[in-house]
Amino acid sequence: xxxxxxxxxDMVRQFHDLFxxxxxxxxxxxxxxxxxxxxxxxxxxxxTTGRPLGLxxxxxxxxxxxEITIGLYAINPESQxxxxxxxxxxxxxxxxxxxxxxxxxxxxxxxxxLEKSKRGAHLWVLFREPVLAREARLYVLDLxxxxxxxxxxxxxADGIEVFPRxxxxxxxxxxxxxxxxxxxxxGAGRRYWFYHADYDLDAQFRYxxxxxxxxxxxxxxxxxxxxxxxxxxARPVLMPRRTVSEFHILDYVQPRRRVxxxxxxxxxxxxxxxxDTAGDNxxxxxxxxxxxxxxxxxxxxxxxxxxxxxAPERKSA
Numbered sequence: 001x002x003x004x005x006x007x008x009x010d011m012v013r014q015f016h017d018l019f020x021x022x023x024x025x026x027x028x029x030x031x032x033x034x035x036x037x038x039x040x041x042x043x044x045x046x047x048t049t050g051r052p053l054g055l056x057x058x059x060x061x062x063x064x065x066x067e068i069t070i071g072l073y074a075i076n077p078e079s080q081x082x083x084x085x086x087x088x089x090x091x092x093x094x095x096x097x098x099x100x101x102x103x104x105x106x107x108x109x110x111x112x113x114l115e116k117s118k119r120g121a122h123l124w125v126l127f128r129e130p131v132l133a134r135e136a137r138l139y140v141l142d143l144x145x146x147x148x149x150x151x152x153x154x155x156x157a158d159g160i161e162v163f164p165r166x167x168x169x170x171x172x173x174x175x176x177x178x179x180x181x182x183x184x185x186x187g188a189g190r191r192y193w194f195y196h197a198d199y200d201l202d203a204q205f206r207y208x209x210x211x212x213x214x215x216x217x218x219x220x221x222x223x224x225x226x227x228x229x230x231x232x233x234a235r236p237v238l239m240p241r242r243t244v245s246e247f248h249i250l251d252y253v254q255p256r257r258r259v260x261x262x263x264x265x266x267x268x269x270x271x272x273x274x275x276d277t278a279g280d281n282x283x284x285x286x287x288x289x290x291x292x293x294x295x296x297x298x299x300x301x302x303x304x305x306x307x308x309x310x311a312p313e314r315k316s317a
Contacts, residue, residue: 005201007064012057014205015064019072019180021083021130023054026071026177028186038187041071041177064201066184066191071177074133074164081130082164085140086178087123091158094120097149101160104143108222111212115181116192124181128213134167139222153258153286165258249284249292252307261286268306269298 026041044053055070062068074082089098098114098121105112105125115122125140140162144151150159163178182204184191193199197207255263256279263284270276276296282303285291294303304311 005065007061007201009057011064011201011205012060014208015060015182016057018126018208019084020055020060021081022073022076024052024073024174025055025059025180026073028069028071041179043174043177044070063180063183069183069186070180072180073174073177075166075169075175076130077169077171077173079130080133080168082133082136083127083130085125085127085133085136086163087125087140087144088117088161088163088178089121089123089159090117090119094160097160098123100147101144101149104147108143109218110214110222113208113211114195116195118185118188118192122178122181126208126211126213127219128215131214131216131219133164135219135223137162137164137167139219153263247304247309247311248289249282249303250289252309253282253284255284256280258286259283263289267294267296267298267303269294269302270296272306 025044027044028041045051046053059068059070063070074084074086076082087098087101089095102112102114102123105123110125113124113126115124125136127136141151144160144162152159152161163176165176166173169175179185181194182191182201191199194204194207197203250263253265253268255265257264263286264280265282265284266279267276267281270281276282281294281296281298283293283295292300292303301311
């Protein structure tokens, strides 16, 4: 059980200055999921009216003192900008890869704060003023590619994940929330602190004040010569090497977005009949793209036929 800590008004102000870019936030489920054992985060809403609640100083204080745990959204939809970019890694060589990435960032003159997590670590890059989410993502993903680090969902079952996960948001969208630092991890029942500082709130905030924040001009200089006009989200999904005859659904459909462990796309069979105009009937596993399913009931044979790649007939026993 984590000890009770006291957060001062100054700590709350510093936390807001460093990490809060919009008032929407999430809270974890009260009980873990019966199958996965995980606490899933949901947008905080008023139980009476159902309207979303806005982040307040008191909510931040409760988070820092361990009473609740909040998740933060990176992108402000009015500006498409973020105060931070976080590299999340939770696989076997996660810490080794994040340290390599930290060295690469340092080589570019960028400081990053390394935070422990339950299965790996988070590497936080902080900005002096909010920057375009697209440019922040492009810089990190380009650096990861130059270091040949695996990126989850881009040809690797395990790899780094970059938050924000989107280049920009459409009206009404929120993106993916990130568990806010310095709070209690509900699944583990403990805090995961930043490295390089003692494990108490005062020391952690003193350390964070020393981390130099990147300016927008510096980010733009780092992007100089890169294809910054090209959306990171539009980059093709890199698939593992395979034989020419192998069928891969991602060669034929373009995912609209990612939901949890799956890509979501329009089902080719549904589309052929003028259906699935929302483009979300087809679910494709990110880790294993050979696994896909149409939630409207189209079979694999129907999907393959609609793509002009009929499935081979199964041999009878």
